[in-house]
Amino acid sequence: MRIRVQKFGGTSVATREARLAAASHVEDAIAEGCRVVVVVSAMGRRGDPYATDTLLSVPDESDAVSKRDLDILMSCGEAISAVVFASVLRSRGHAVTVLSGGQAGILTNDQFGDARILEVRPTRILRELERGHIVVVMGFQGMTAEGDITTLGRGGSDTTATALGVALGADVVDIFTDVDGIMTADPRIVQDARRLRRVTYNEICNLAHEGAKVIHPRAVEIAMQRNIPIRVRSTMSKDEGTLVTSQVGAVEGASLRDQLVTGVTQTSGIAQITVEAPDIHRRNIFAAMAQHGISIDFISVSPNKISYTVPESVAEKAVDILRQGGLEPKVVPDCAKVSVVGAYTGVPGIMAQIVAALTQEGIEILQSADSHTTIWCLVRRAEMERAVRALHRAFELGAAD
Numbered sequence: 001m002r003i004r005v006q007k008f009g010g011t012s013v014a015t016r017e018a019r020l021a022a023a024s025h026v027e028d029a030i031a032e033g034c035r036v037v038v039v040v041s042a043m044g045r046r047g048d049p050y051a052t053d054t055l056l057s058v059p060d061e062s063d064a065v066s067k068r069d070l071d072i073l074m075s076c077g078e079a080i081s082a083v084v085f086a087s088v089l090r091s092r093g094h095a096v097t098v099l100s101g102g103q104a105g106i107l108t109n110d111q112f113g114d115a116r117i118l119e120v121r122p123t124r125i126l127r128e129l130e131r132g133h134i135v136v137v138m139g140f141q142g143m144t145a146e147g148d149i150t151t152l153g154r155g156g157s158d159t160t161a162t163a164l165g166v167a168l169g170a171d172v173v174d175i176f177t178d179v180d181g182i183m184t185a186d187p188r189i190v191q192d193a194r195r196l197r198r199v200t201y202n203e204i205c206n207l208a209h210e211g212a213k214v215i216h217p218r219a220v221e222i223a224m225q226r227n228i229p230i231r232v233r234s235t236m237s238k239d240e241g242t243l244v245t246s247q248v249g250a251v252e253g254a255s256l257r258d259q260l261v262t263g264v265t266q267t268s269g270i271a272q273i274t275v276e277a278p279d280i281h282r283r284n285i286f287a288a289m290a291q292h293g294i295s296i297d298f299i300s301v302s303p304n305k306i307s308y309t310v311p312e313s314v315a316e317k318a319v320d321i322l323r324q325g326g327l328e329p330k331v332v333p334d335c336a337k338v339s340v341v342g343a344y345t346g347v348p349g350i351m352a353q354i355v356a357a358l359t360q361e362g363i364e365i366l367q368s369a370d371s372h373t374t375i376w377c378l379v380r381r382a383e384m385e386r387a388v389r390a391l392h393r394a395f396e397l398g399a400a401d
Contacts, residue, residue: 001131002018003168004034007041007161010051010176012235013081014044014191019088021235025176026089026134026265034171035129037164039139040085041157042247050080052140059195067112071141071151072375078138078157083084086212087348097128098136101160102143105167110144112155117142117222120167137164156214162223164229173228175215176235181242182207182214184263184397189385192398198243203341204230206374210265210339221245260350261342268381271315272298272332274307275322285394288325294318298337298378300367307367309335309378315351336384340375340391351375357394363387392396 006029029036032191043050052074059065065073079100081122086096105121109159126258126386128135138231139157142150151262152159158175165173199207201224208217214232223230224246233241274292275285285306289296294317298309310318315331351368354375363386392398 002034003034003037003129003170003270004029004032004166004172004174005039005161005168005170006174007035007157007176007232008043008085008235009157009175009177009241010048010081011045012176013040014048018235022085023088023092025174025233026094027092030065030173035132037125037136037168037170037260038085038134038136039157039164039374040078040081040136041085042082048074050057051076052128055248056151056268065255066263067286068148071115071149075138075141075149077335082138085155088175089134093132095133097133097138098109098138099124099128100143101141102147104135106160106163107151108144108150109162110146110148110150112148115142115144115150115164117152117159120163122164122167124163125154125168126280128231140271153208155219158216158219159222159257162219162228165213165228166222166226169226170228171401172318176217177214177232178234178236179214179232180237181232182212182244182263185388185392186212186266189266189388190264190392190398194398195390196242198245200343201244201246202373203343204244206341207210207263207265209297210337210374210376213230213267215244222305222352231395250339261345261397263341264391264395264398265339265341266336266384266388267339268336268384269312270297270309270335270337270378271312271318272307272309272335272378273315273318273322274330275327276305276330277327278304280304280306282324283327285325285327288321289318292321298367298369298376300369300384308369321378332380334381335366336381336387338377338379338384338387338391340377340395341373343373344369351379351393354391358387358388361386361390363390 084099105120108115138162181195183193187193205217230244277317296308300307363383
């Protein structure tokens, strides 16, 4: 039995037009001889009646709602989407079974609001597929061993889809959204950003971690465990979008690619903190940040100086903590991290091109770091978009796909 998992995001189920387009994709998969499992997100985005953020605003005393109760509330958006989308499929003559995350066999820990999947037991799904039913699963949620509803945190419906894809041995997991696929840069910033036809799991994980929001990296990591291909596609198009797999040339029809840089991404809302002191290594700055629940990034350590970044929202708190410890930090607010992601392990000259491109634009690099596949540059937020465009141009990423 060939099984395909198709996930439809909030915009893909928000309107009747979008739901009809989504239903046609389900029917295409059936025509190809597949049994289909559909995963749906809550309808729409912030401000829409049934979106998750809207549901969170319903309680009168939001600070008196427990995390366990919040998960019950947040799971309602996907329940509404699942029932509405199932009705569309039934109106087109299909037999459909709607399942909650728990009914679909998604077992999680009890970390309410950001639960982790421990196991997927797809027995009920397989039984319904054998009966010839389309199975519509509420995304973003699971169930504890005690039977409590949990939600899976950011990107939870993507995670639901790939976890089910792995458990069911799906031929592919389709992630339908409102864009045509994975781009070399944010098209709102770079006009000639192009769609990537094929990328590896590692490349898309790095792009997603560094700001690309098309798919959550946790979902990709799950699919990678069993080499389940993912396609990122537009609901409103029949194009096959971007294929994500273990290696670019591993799929029939894939052409070899000698492209060192895959894409350029950005993340804003960051503040840089620098602390200088002769005994800096005896001051446990990182422990102080961790003790107060402040996540740090972009860490640079030298004999008498430490620099790192924090989310702008907690920068003032971080500075207060350091001052209480007798330090006087220097803060650069309103920064952004621009990331060049690729497959350039051991290739010389990449950083030289980055520096040349940004210098030519008069953009100051406040800090930099690198791994085998990503080089990060910290710049001022006001210069972020120019930096992204300059780097996209420097690595010639705008050619036709």
